[in-house]
Amino acid sequence: xxxxxxxxxxxxxxxxxxxxxxxxxxxxxxxxxxxxxxxxxxxxxxxxxxxxxxxxxxxxxxxxxxxxxxxxxxxxxxxxxxxxxxxxxxxxxxxxxxxxxxxxxxxxxxxxxxxxxxxxxxxxxxxxxxxxxxxxxxxxxxxxxxxxxxxxxxxxxxxxxxxxxxxxxxxxxxxxxxxxxxxxxxxxxxxxxxxxxxxxxxxxxxxxxxxxxxxxxxxxxxxxxxxxxxxxxxxxxxxxxxxxxxxxxxxxxxxxxxxxxxxxxxxxxxxxxxxxxxxxxxxxxxxxxxxxxxxxxxxxxxxxxxxxxxxxxxxxxxxxxxxxxxxxxxxxxxxxxxxxxxxxxxxx
Numbered sequence: 641x642x643x644x645x646x647x648x649x650x651x652x653x654x655x656x657x658x659x660x661x662x663x664x665x666x667x668x669x670x671x672x673x674x675x676x677x678x679x680x681x682x683x684x685x686x687x688x689x690x691x692x693x694x695x696x697x698x699x700x701x702x703x704x705x706x707x708x709x710x711x712x713x714x715x716x717x718x719x720x721x722x723x724x725x726x727x728x729x730x731x732x733x734x735x736x737x738x739x740x741x742x743x744x745x746x747x748x749x750x751x752x753x754x755x756x757x758x759x760x761x762x763x764x765x766x767x768x769x770x771x772x773x774x775x776x777x778x779x780x781x782x783x784x785x786x787x788x789x790x791x792x793x794x795x796x797x798x799x800x801x802x803x804x805x806x807x808x809x810x811x812x813x814x815x816x817x818x819x820x821x822x823x824x825x826x827x828x829x830x831x832x833x834x835x836x837x838x839x840x841x842x843x844x845x846x847x848x849x850x851x852x853x854x855x856x857x858x859x860x861x862x863x864x865x866x867x868x869x870x871x872x873x874x875x876x877x878x879x880x881x882x883x884x885x886x887x888x889x890x891x892x893x894x895x896x897x898x899x900x901x902x903x904x905x906x907x908x909x910x911x912x913x914x915x916x917x918x919x920x921x922x923x924x925x926x927x928x929x930x931x932x933x934x935x936x937x938x939x940x941x942x943x944x945x946x947x948x949x950x951x952x953x954x955x956x957x958x959x960x961x962x963x964x965x966x967x968x969x970x971x972x973x974x975x976x977x978x979x980x981x982x983x984x985x986x987x988x
Contacts, residue, residue, distance in 0.1 A: 648947040648988075652975055658684035659691065659729030660971045667979045682731040690961035691730045694721050697960050698736055702743035709748050709761035711770070715909070715958045719748060719759070719774060724959065726777025727907045737781060744774070745788040753823050755795035764826040768835055769910040771796050772851030779858040793859065795823070796852055797871035802833030835878060839892070846882075846889035847912045849875050850920055857923045876924055884917045885935035904942075905953030906963055906972035913953070915939065915976050922983035936984050939977055947988065949973040 644650055652664040662681035665671040671678050685691045698704055703718045710718030722740050730737055750758040750766060757774045758765035775793055783789050798804055806824035808831050825831050828838050835852070837845040853875040856868050864872070882888050887901040904915045918935055926932060943949055951970035956962050964970050981988055 648974065648978070651948070652971055652978070655681075655684070656688075657971055658682070658688050660975055662729045663975055663979075668975075668982060679731070682729055683734075685729045686731055686734055690959065690963050691725060691728050693961035694725060694728075695730075695734075695736050697721070698740060702739040703747075704740075707747075709758060709765070710744060711759035711765075715955055716960055718743060719757070719770065720909070721960070722781075723773045723777045723909075724907050726780040728963070730781065732781030732783065741778060741781065741783055741786075744778075745786070748774075749788065749792060755791040756799065757792055758829075763823070764828045766795075766799065766826070766829045767839065767910075768796070768799070768830060768837065768845065768848030768852040769912075771799075772848065772853070772855045773908070773910070775855035776851060776858060779855060784859070784863075793855065794865065794867060797856060797865070797867040798823075799825075799830050800833065800835065800852060800871040800874055801867065803867055803870070805833070808832065834874065840890060841892040843890035843892075844878060846879065846887070846917070847910060849878055850912045850917050851908075851910075853879065853920045853924070854916070857920060872924060876921065876926065879917060879921060880926070880929075880931050883934060884914055884921070884932060885938050887914055887917070900953060903952035904949065904970075904973045904976070905951055905955075905966075906970065906976070907955070907959075909955070911953070915973070915980065918980045919976060922980050927980075927983035928985060932984065936981070936986065939980065940986070940988075943977070943988070944969065947974075949977045 649668060653661050655661060658681040662678050665678045665681065666673055703710060704721040705713050705717035722744055725737055748757050748761060750756055750763045754763045756766045757771045759767065759770055775796060778789050804822050806822060808825040808827045810824045831838055831842050835844040835849045836842055837848050839845065856872050859868055887897045900911045901914050904913050908916060914935055918932060921932060948969040951964050951966050951968060951973055954966045956966060964972060978988060
């Protein structure tokens with residue numbers, strides 16, 4: 641595509657950062673995901689940092705870090721590598737990406753009938769943040785037609801609404817009858833409908849709700865099951881029950897919101913920020929909703945004089961390759977902010 645009259649958009653479209661370019665072409669300029677320039681950018685991302693380093697660290701069997709369910713070592717393991725490949729614009733058709741996805745489908749799902757992705761491969765290891773991040777990236781990478789991902793998305797949706805899931809207090813079936821069990825919540829993970837989570841002292845967790853809704857929002861409306869639609873309704877009701885600009889959702893200690901809510905960065909792990917909350921809500925059609933106005937105004941105030949947003953939170957030194965520099969103008973954060981403002985109808 642030709643250069644625009646928008647210098648910040650031109651910056652995002654630079655070919656030296658093909659992952660950002662792919663998303664900018666699609667989400668800011670409206671190019672179809674299968675358009676030749678978008679596909680070329682995603683292929684180029686395979687050869688550029690940080691995707692290149694992630695793929696170089698992959699083992700021949702498809703795993704990263706160590707074999708198994710894939711949660712540890714944190715940020716460099718199989719699950720994290722697949723999450724980041726989707727977030728960084730990798731080409732899902734690449735042999736190595738498909739190998740990694742197949743490894744995850746084989747080793748990281750809880751046994752039936754749960755179907756969701758688990759940090760330790762057991763039903764007790766199901767958490768909305770992990771499942772949402774992983775499902776969102778697998779959808780971004782093009783695995784939406786895989787029945788194994790569809791099963792994980794169904795579990796994710798029903799774990800939000802509670803449809804067909806037993807309470808955490810229910811006695812588990814004997815091993816011989818476990819295959820007949822409908823599935824239940826676990827006090828050690830997802831502990832009840834409405835995003836109740838052990839990591840948040842058995843309260844509703846917004847850091848789980850946001851990635852879960854991110855994943856479900858990526859399912860085309862015509863393909864959403866009743867369970868998915870009901871989960872989206874429940875999730876948006878929860879996220880909009882508080883002012884997204886304040887982010888005073890329940891915390892483990894009952895204290896004020898974590899400062900991480902207001903420190904925008906990339907890529908995205910289990911720590912969430914106001915900007916991702918806005919990304920999810922605007923993707924679900926709430927861009928013109930008055931309840932987002934204050935957060936949108938705050939987002940605009942954080943824009944620099946050069947029209948760019950700064951990286952405030954990073955995983956420097958923890959991932960296979962650093963993504964930009966903390967405290968500097970960030971293409972990824974600027975892309976995210978511009979994506980939200982476009983959906984809100986704000987001209988920048």
